[in-house]
Amino acid sequence: xxxxxxxxxxxxxxxxxxxxxxxxxxxxxxxxxxxxxxxxxxxxxxxxxxxxxxxxxxxxxxxxxxxxxxxxxxxxxxxxxxxxxxxxxxxxxxxxxxxxxxxxxxxxxxxxxxxxxxxxxxxxxxxxxxxxxxxxxxxxxxxxxxxxxxxxxxxxxxxxxxxxxxxxxxxxxxxxxxxxxxxxxxxxxxxxxxxxxxxxxxxxxxxxxxxxxxxxxxxxxxxxxxxxxxxxxxxxxxxxxxxxxxxxxxxxxxxxxxxxxxxxxxxxxxxxxxxxxxxxxxxxxxxxxxxxxxxxxxxxxxxxxxxxxxxxxxxxxxxxxxxxxxxxxxxxxxxxxxxxxxxxxxxxxxxxxxxxxxxxxxxxxxxxxxxxxxxxxxxxxxxxxxxxxxxxxxxxxxxxxxxxxxxxxxxxxxxxxxxxxxxxxxxxxxxxxxxxxxxxxxxxxxxxxxxxxxxxxxxxxxxxxxxxxxxxxxxxxxxxxxxxxxxxxxxxxxxxxxxxxxx
Ligand code: 3UK
Numbered sequence: 001x002x003x004x005x006x007x008x009x010x011x012x013x014x015x016x017x018x019x020x021x022x023x024x025x026x027x028x029x030x031x032x033x034x035x036x037x038x039x040x041x042x043x044x045x046x047x048x049x050x051x052x053x054x055x056x057x058x059x060x061x062x063x064x065x066x067x068x069x070x071x072x073x074x075x076x077x078x079x080x081x082x083x084x085x086x087x088x089x090x091x092x093x094x095x096x097x098x099x100x101x102x103x104x105x106x107x108x109x110x111x112x113x114x115x116x117x118x119x120x121x122x123x124x125x126x127x128x129x130x131x132x133x134x135x136x137x138x139x140x141x142x143x144x145x146x147x148x149x150x151x152x153x154x155x156x157x158x159x160x161x162x163x164x165x166x167x168x169x170x171x172x173x174x175x176x177x178x179x180x181x182x183x184x185x186x187x188x189x190x191x192x193x194x195x196x197x198x199x200x201x202x203x204x205x206x207x208x209x210x211x212x213x214x215x216x217x218x219x220x221x222x223x224x225x226x227x228x229x230x231x232x233x234x235x236x237x238x239x240x241x242x243x244x245x246x247x248x249x250x251x252x253x254x255x256x257x258x259x260x261x262x263x264x265x266x267x268x269x270x271x272x273x274x275x276x277x278x279x280x281x282x283x284x285x286x287x288x289x290x291x292x293x294x295x296x297x298x299x300x301x302x303x304x305x306x307x308x309x310x311x312x313x314x315x316x317x318x319x320x321x322x323x324x325x326x327x328x329x330x331x332x333x334x335x336x337x338x339x340x341x342x343x344x345x346x347x348x349x350x351x352x353x354x355x356x357x358x359x360x361x362x363x364x365x366x367x368x369x370x371x372x373x374x375x376x377x378x379x380x381x382x383x384x385x386x387x388x389x390x391x392x393x394x395x396x397x398x399x400x401x402x403x404x405x406x407x408x409x410x411x412x413x414x415x416x417x418x419x420x421x422x423x424x425x426x427x428x429x430x431x432x433x434x435x436x437x438x439x440x441x442x443x444x445x446x447x448x449x450x451x452x453x454x455x456x457x458x459x460x461x462x463x464x465x466x467x468x469x470x471x472x473x474x475x476x477x478x479x480x481x482x483x484x485x486x487x488x489x490x491x492x493x494x495x496x497x498x499x500x501x502x503x
Contacts, residue, residue: 007160009160010187015227016081021040027039028040028229033233033234034234034235034236043074049146049147050079050082050115053146057145060113062086063089065089065112065113065166066083066111066113067102067113067114068080068091068092068093069093069115069117070115070117070212071117071236072211072212072236073236076234079136079142080092083164086153089109090165091105091166092213093105094168095120099123103127106130113131113134114131114132114133116133116134121135158183161183161184163182164183165180167181177367179310180365181313186223188313189314190223192361193306193314193316194224194228196335197330198224198279199320201228204225204231206225206230206253206255206256207235207255208220208255209238211492212234214492219315233250243265244274254277255277255281256283259288259493261493263291263294263422266295266298269298270298281306283306284494285495286329288415289326302324305329307329312336312360317333317336319331319394328390331395332395336358336361338358339356339357340387340389343355349389351389352388353386354386354387356382356383356386358383384400385397386413398413398415399414405432406441407437407443412476415432420471421478423467423471426464427448427464428451431446431487431495444478444479445478445479445482446464447503
């Protein structure tokens with residue numbers, strides 16, 4: 001794609017922000033927060049002041065790493081952009097991370113300084129020997145220091161392939177893994193999915209729940225709107241009601257969130273005026289048909305499913321409009337290629353389940369060499385996902401590679417059983433995992449959250465089991481059904497299956 005050729009010297013913020021101000025668009029709304037709204041000129045002024053603080057007050061030099069902690073708010077957005085603009089490397093962290101995980105990140109990413117919102121100070125301060133911290137709102141903090149710097153800040157003359165972001169995988173298990181991204185990658189994600197699949201425009205208002213520390217949110221709520229001169233709404237504490245109310249209030253046109261959030265919002269839709277809403281993007285985990293259908297019935301909007309990954313920065317397979325096929329995630333986003341590989345790494349044809357591999361303008365550079373060796377081959381990124389294609393090149397999600405349930409010799413994808421269960425009127429949320437079993441190796445076990453008005457009884461369990469048996473091959477039915485009030489999920493909306501298996 002010609003649009004993806006970027007100059008050798010490139011600072012992404014010059015393109016995302018300064019360019020709009022220089023072209024007379026400084027008065028347009030860039031960021032809407034819970035308490036303030038900033039135009040492009042306002043945002044650029046904040047970014048420039050923070051960049052001065054980083055370079056002058058903190059004595060940081062290009063290439064230094066700055067860890068960022070904050071809920072989704074305008075200051076957090078400005079801080080990330082300032083780090084890019086100053087030629088430094090942003091290391092955004094998920095708000096709910098604990099001291100142990102933060103310690104690993106500080107260490108692995110060799111962090112030189114921290115910008116942190118006060119409410120998130122506690123866990124950080126428990127990290128032994130943490131780097132110097134500047135708090136957003138303290139008396140001696142970032143905002144106070146910003147007041148002393150009123151000169152414009154010229155973007156540091158970085159190369160297109162200088163690292164500007166170290167994104168840690170949200171990971172459903174274990175230790176966070178760092179992935180490195182360049183200035184040109186930041187623009188490349190803006191010029192792929194939002195341009196070709198979403199059709200983003202200057203008059204769009206982007207809104208959603210994913211944290212800016214999650215690349216799904218960083219792209220969808222900050223980078224994508226800025227690229228086209230549009231506005232992004234940042235909500236500090238996104239809850240289903242709050243998101244719906246904010247869509248109404250700010251007349252949002254594009255929403256980014258995870259399937260579980262759409263399910264929670266579906267029932268509440270009639271209470272809000274959502275006429276402004278045009279596009280709803282779902283990512284983070286598989287989008288069940290029942291969720292897509294219920295949302296369409298409630299809002300009239302056909303959801304845009306898209307699979308993305310921290311390793312590749314954003315969405316690389318998706319479909320919108322007439323290209324949507326029920327059950328499929330979609331086709332590779334223009335700029336990306338995807339294929340399915342067997343256990344020996346050889347490509348397989350349509351109808352065969354295998355491992356998804358992806359190649360594109362953004363591609364993975366892990367911080368750790370051993371992961372690079374095992375998961376990135378010849379520019380192809382091996383994902384942890386089992387997928388299958390059809391004859392027309394559409395990609396169908398089956399399961400996480402390590403979540404396939406093997407019961408009495410059958411391979412069973414938990415997601416398929418979940419999809420059926422979610423069609424039952426009693427089921428609000430569910431997670432299906434394999435539980436060790438002497439006779440069958442594993443049995444299919446369903447963890448179910450019931451909708452209000454349904455009883456967690458053995459009879460209900462039988463009804464659900466029969467429902468599954470009637471819809472898909474009977475050997476896939478959940479031999480065990482466990483009722484619960486809440487499923488364990490990451491901050492990004494991903495089901496933590498390992499916790500279900502341990503429960
Ligand atoms: C799973 C999906 C089925 C899949 C992400 C959009 O989720 C993001 O990044 P992570 O690194 O996780 C990646 C893994 O999540 N997944 C994501 N989307 C889908 N599975 N259907 C989907 N639509 O297992 C993938 O390997 O946390 C998503 C944009 C940026 C992102 N970082």
